[in-house]
Every structure is written in C-alpha cells, then in structure tokens.
Amino acid sequence: MVLDIWKQLKKNKVEPVYLLYGTESFLINETKQLLIQSVLSDEEIDFNFSTYDLEETPVEAAIEDAETFPFMGEKRLIILQNPTFLTSEKQKGKVVEHNLSRLEAYLAEPAPYSVVVFSAPYEKLDERKKITKELKRKAAVGEAKRLNEHDLKVWIKERAAGNGVQIEESAIDLMLTLSGTNLFMLASEVDKLSLYAGESRRVDASMVDKLVARSLEQNIFVLIEKVVQRKIEEALRIYYDLLKQNEEPIKILALLAGQFRLIYQVKELSRKGYGQQQIAGVLKTHPYRVKLAAGQARYFSDEELSRIMKMIANADYQMKTGGMKKELLIEMILFNLNRA
Known part of the structure; x- marks a missing residue:
C-alpha cells in the first residue's frame, strides 16, 4: 500500500527506486508530492526534478538522466509516467520501443544520487513479464487502491493531524456519509474544516454538518x-x-x-x-x-x-x-x- 511508503518517508527513509501502481490517482499524486518534499528543497526542484511520459519517451532516456550527477544538490528525482511495458493492456497510437535490458541493468545497480519513481495508473500489472518481476523485486512498491472503511478513517484523521487539527470519530463518520469516499473531495473538506477550526484545533460533528458539501x-x-x-x-x-x-x-x-x-x-x-x-x-x-x-x-x-x-x-x-x-x-x- 502507498500508505506504507508514506510512513517510511515521514521517517526520512527514501529508497532509490519506487513503483506506484493502481487506479486511485489521488493516492499516487499524494505519494509523488511527498517524495518531492522528502528528496528536494524548493531551490533544487528546477535543477534536479524531471518527469517522463513513457508512452512518448524511451525508458533509456530517463535512465540516462538518472545516471547524471545532480546539480546544486545531493539528489535527483525522476518520475516515469505510464510504463506500458509493465501491463498487458493494448496501447493506442504509435508504440514506443523501450530498451528494457538497459532498465534491468540500472535496477541491478541504481545510482545512489537519484530516486526513480515508476507511476503506473493500471489496476493490475502483468506478473508474467520479466521486467515486472524484476522491478517489484528491486523497488519499494506501493499499490494505490481504494481504501477500505478503516483506512479511510485513518487517512482522514492523519490528514487533519497534518493540518494541526484533531477530528472526532463522529465527525469522520458524518463526513463519509455526506461526502462519500472520493479522496479528492474528502481532502478538500478536511482542509476546509481545519481552517474553520481556528484556535480550538478540533473538528466535531456539528461543524461537519454545517460546512461539508453534500454531493x-x-x-x-x-x-x-x-x-x-x-x-x-x-x-x-x-x-x-x-x-x-x-x-x-x-x-x-x-x-x-x-x-x-x-x-x-x-x-x-x-x-x-x-x-x-x-x-x-x-x-x-x-x-x-x-x-x-x-x-x-x-x-x-x-x-x-x-x-x-x-x-x-x-x-x-x-x-x-x-x-x-x-x-x-x-x-x-x-x-x-x-x-x-
């Protein structure tokens, strides 16, 4: 689960290679943001952050970037979007040829000064493929799937805590009833309630009933x-x-x-x-x-x-x-x- 990666990042534990996959785009986006905050300072982002769409760019180009020393910083962060070679889904339009042996060589010995993140917005990966097995073996893997009720409540509580606010259990239950389980909407509501809480730093059910938008x-x-x-x-x-x-x-x-x-x-x-x-x-x-x-x-x-x-x-x-x-x-x- 990507939530396990979040816990490691909060302890300042950063791995050289990550594989994020699943259809819950909010969790993948949040994980990317946490990685950016953990790896790079604001001043370093312009020089040491790159993103590649592997539906348009060969993976070896991104690997070459990862093997380049960082400029004015200690680490580079490279995000590789849409690694279609990890799935059996058919591609539309022009198919990019990837040198996967080059990627396998990098996984065997990743650059110590780079963090490479594969972002795969697919429900399932093709476990039969050699490169999928190799990447899952060498990378820190985070699956971004729909959170169950328990994890949803934990996530809401932790997001509120990140805003310096404590949210009551009854408030969480009412929020889920009123707003549903869409994480983008829930994040917006938690942030809004956190601002409204003010100096009390506490959110109760009455505040949720008053302020939370009903879909x-x-x-x-x-x-x-x-x-x-x-x-x-x-x-x-x-x-x-x-x-x-x-x-x-x-x-x-x-x-x-x-x-x-x-x-x-x-x-x-x-x-x-x-x-x-x-x-x-x-x-x-x-x-x-x-x-x-x-x-x-x-x-x-x-x-x-x-x-x-x-x-x-x-x-x-x-x-x-x-x-x-x-x-x-x-x-x-x-x-x-x-x-x-």
Missing part, C-alpha cells in the same frame, strides 16, 4: 435515509433543495434507481452468505457504500423493493414520454415510498 449522490442517500425513517417532510425538503440547485429530475430519478438497486443487490447477496467486502468486489463499489446500503436494506422487504423498482421504472418511462410533469412524478414516488 448529489450523498443527498440522494440522505433523502432515502429520511424515507426509511418515515420522515417524508424532510425527504421532500431535500428534494426541493435539489430542484432549487437546478438538478434535473431525471438525474435524481436515476440516482434513486441506482441506490434502490444497490439495496436490493446487497440484500440478495447477503442472503447468499456474502460478506460486505465480497459484495463490494462483486458489485464493483466501495465497501462503505455496501455497509450503508446494508443498513437501509433492513427496512425493506423483497416485495417492497420490487414494487419500488417497478414504480421508479414507470416514472422513468413517463418522464421520457412526457406523460406527466417530471417534478411531480418524483414527489409521488416519495409519498409512495413513505407508505412502503
């Missing part, structure tokens, strides 16, 4: 939560607020359909004995979303969920054929959900 998806989740609690007036208030924000009724309906589909699927897979992590893998969604959907699933029988999905499908048909005013269709659904 449309999370507004839909909260709306359904109000329906579950049979608080129809509050559910309608959320819906009317969404309309005031110029959200399209057909988009709101699509998200309602998606959330109830998730609730139904989680309920069905749970019945078959699947755990939350397994369900997340099957449905290709974040485990935290599965956890929340599982909590909502307890309040609906299979028959109710089936009826709700038919009701939403009928509303979708009427919206697309002009059978009734779009805004009114969703109001009717919410009233009917209240009776479910």
Whole structure:
C-alpha cells in the first residue's frame, strides 16, 4: 500500500527506486508530492526534478538522466509516467520501443544520487513479464487502491493531524456519509474544516454538518435515509433543495434507481452468505457504500423493493414520454415510498 511508503518517508527513509501502481490517482499524486518534499528543497526542484511520459519517451532516456550527477544538490528525482511495458493492456497510437535490458541493468545497480519513481495508473500489472518481476523485486512498491472503511478513517484523521487539527470519530463518520469516499473531495473538506477550526484545533460533528458539501449522490442517500425513517417532510425538503440547485429530475430519478438497486443487490447477496467486502468486489463499489446500503436494506422487504423498482421504472418511462410533469412524478414516488 502507498500508505506504507508514506510512513517510511515521514521517517526520512527514501529508497532509490519506487513503483506506484493502481487506479486511485489521488493516492499516487499524494505519494509523488511527498517524495518531492522528502528528496528536494524548493531551490533544487528546477535543477534536479524531471518527469517522463513513457508512452512518448524511451525508458533509456530517463535512465540516462538518472545516471547524471545532480546539480546544486545531493539528489535527483525522476518520475516515469505510464510504463506500458509493465501491463498487458493494448496501447493506442504509435508504440514506443523501450530498451528494457538497459532498465534491468540500472535496477541491478541504481545510482545512489537519484530516486526513480515508476507511476503506473493500471489496476493490475502483468506478473508474467520479466521486467515486472524484476522491478517489484528491486523497488519499494506501493499499490494505490481504494481504501477500505478503516483506512479511510485513518487517512482522514492523519490528514487533519497534518493540518494541526484533531477530528472526532463522529465527525469522520458524518463526513463519509455526506461526502462519500472520493479522496479528492474528502481532502478538500478536511482542509476546509481545519481552517474553520481556528484556535480550538478540533473538528466535531456539528461543524461537519454545517460546512461539508453534500454531493448529489450523498443527498440522494440522505433523502432515502429520511424515507426509511418515515420522515417524508424532510425527504421532500431535500428534494426541493435539489430542484432549487437546478438538478434535473431525471438525474435524481436515476440516482434513486441506482441506490434502490444497490439495496436490493446487497440484500440478495447477503442472503447468499456474502460478506460486505465480497459484495463490494462483486458489485464493483466501495465497501462503505455496501455497509450503508446494508443498513437501509433492513427496512425493506423483497416485495417492497420490487414494487419500488417497478414504480421508479414507470416514472422513468413517463418522464421520457412526457406523460406527466417530471417534478411531480418524483414527489409521488416519495409519498409512495413513505407508505412502503
């Protein structure tokens, strides 16, 4: 995990070669920034920092740079983007030829004055390839994958601590409920809350409720939560607020359909004995979303969920054929959900 690399960097332990791979781009970008801060001073960046796109440049050119002594500093930092030779994915357009034997020779004896970082934005690497095996053996490897609930909470707490702020557990739970699991959005919210905390240096749930922006998806989740609690007036208030924000009724309906589909699927897979992590893998969604959907699933029988999905499908048909005013269709659904 890239989080392990972060821990080492905070202890000023820097390796000569790194391999970062995975689809969670935020974690890869954060790791790159930490490496820059750990290896180079502000004055050295202009002279000793280079980045190469290996979809356009042969790897041997980057290796030659890594073997060049640093100028006005002790270390060079070279980031190699898109090492396509580590994956089996087909390349589009012109394919660059790489001298991989040159890279293997460098890995056997990396320059002590350079830090070389391979940044591979791929879900999987081709483990059958010799160069992949060699790089994973010689480099410090960090996989950037979606964080589970525990790691998300640890990450939020550590980011707040990095801002000199302590964040309460209840505040973290509410933030995840309101903002979802997108790290770019969560980082922005944590930084904003840290500034707002001021001299108290503490963030509580009331501050999160007051300041954290709700994504449309999370507004839909909260709306359904109000329906579950049979608080129809509050559910309608959320819906009317969404309309005031110029959200399209057909988009709101699509998200309602998606959330109830998730609730139904989680309920069905749970019945078959699947755990939350397994369900997340099957449905290709974040485990935290599965956890929340599982909590909502307890309040609906299979028959109710089936009826709700038919009701939403009928509303979708009427919206697309002009059978009734779009805004009114969703109001009717919410009233009917209240009776479910």
